[in-house]
Amino acid sequence: MSEGDEFAVATAGLTKRFSAQVAVNAIDLLVPRGSVYGFLGPNGSGKTTTIRMLLGLIRPTSGHHRLLGKAMPHNSGQVLPLVGSLVEGPAFHPYLTARANLQRLDSVDRHADPRTTKARVDGALDRVGLLAAADKKYRAYSLGMRQRLAIAGTLLAPRELLVLDEPTNGLDPQGTREVRHLIGSLADDGATVLVSSHLLSEVEQVCTHIGVMHVGRLLTQGPIAEVRAVSEPRARVETDRPADAATVLRALGLTDIAIESGVVVGTLGALVPDKIVAALVHAGVPVTGFAVTQPSLEDLFVSLTGEGFNVSG
Template sequence: MAEPSATQPDPGDAPERDPGDARDGVIATRGLTKRYRGGQLAVDGLDLTVPAGSVFGFLGPNGSGKTTTIRMLMGLIEPTAGTARVLGRPMPRAARTVLPQVGALIEGPALYGFLSGRDNLLRYDAADPTADPRTRRARVAAALDRVGLAAAAGKKAKAYSLGMKQRLGLAAALLQPRRLLVLDEPTNGLDPQGMREIRTLIRELAADGTTVFLSSHLLDEIEQVCTHAAVMAQGRLVTQGSVAELAAGARGRLVVTTPDGAEAARVLKELRVGDVTADGDRITGEPPERDLAEVTVALVTAGVRVRGLTLERASLEDAFVALTGEGFDVAG
């Protein structure tokens, strides 16, 4: 394919805007579809909008199409149908314009095991035609320090733990300022302290104006760090929106704490509270239709010693299970 000349505009600069365009979305897809040979439909008509400045969680069970979607967004594979725009430009057509503004860590970092962490980053940076070689070593040192690898910079990558390799891959994505950061399971292999550090780093990047798009099977992690989320199941988008809105869409749980568990469960069932379960002195059920004060009076009248009665807020995990019927382990 011929390189664009000085008189030929980059296709990504084309002024026309198609139905897949979304002016407010750093990522916007319309009808995005990927069908592999043999008829396997991996992504089916995806309409996704990632707001600028958000930390966007991309969730879904195994085989839901998350990684395939990310690969299409980054121009690694061609869609079968539909459109994808990243930073307002069509992908993969405008990849040469878009990708220098995007940092990505997809399906784990690709490293030279015989090179040190520092030398791996120097090679990554040298492969970037937009990188200034005069500031290369300073930027590599800053990236290593930012992910907590400064002390291990001279160690060969093959001796790195899985968590250290994840950190090094993230450092590669941060060698230059990025408008968009795409992360596939960024906390994979990290210990709890490392996970906290990465959460803090993601928040800092977002505060600096970088939009972060990340997939994860750790719903608690998503809920702690993300402002928005989307849920995939069987190649289709189930829902998307702010994390608070998604969690609010799932019903919470009524929780009664009492030493009289059996009697409390009986009373709740008489009050037509659904899905009553007992675990020691903790009795739970679906939120009742009636006022909580009436529930309390009924329990006390029946002689139940109520030590606590609350409505627990639904979590993102509750919303995910309600939407997909899947359990907690939803990597893929």
């Protein structure tokens, strides 16, 4: 295994400048082999542009990247057959059936064996639950079914890397859950999965790694536990004497203490949470509610960017 082979995706200074703006700004994306990498960021943060560059659809302004250890786009003929991708939503011929659309995709793949096309197409349709609707025209498909068909398209051949751009767009909660399971099962098979999403909570549950994009920059990336460790758990005390509670918390060594009406919040640090309530009661501060909250990815994002998870212009 040569150096760089441990990453399914490795970019160095990857940049895409469109005439007016820098869509992707010198990012060093590292997706370890075997990981499920959640590529997060609001709409317009540069995720899709990055994915388009990874697949060789658009040319980087500067920087370079490797997929499965091989330099792109030079080796795309060898690498891309091992990469299944869903880019910026499903796209198929509307007047063909789902099955005919997958056969079309398979027929342009020079690595595909025509003798097994039928079995592979049916297998892929079955895996996304579309086999019963296989002979419907794509035109008649709902958005959720189209999304599933696009996922089926990535499963026509065995893959080492799956690049899924917003795979749950347009899916109902049940479909979203199913896609999460599918991603999990693909990872179990040994594939690396790069999944982009603007819905943080959706991705949180399946990912081993995350990277956060904001206005074209990759703010942070790494194993999900490490990224989360940046922001520590916080204690939240509900009381009608917030000022006194804050004094007690400060004395206990909590930091970043914030007082709102009836609520005091502080960062726990190394402190064991049990001690807090005892100390408060001991000091005679009435406690009406107490909780320790692990910050959500959304909170993390706000702490990284100083702003909400909104569309960046």
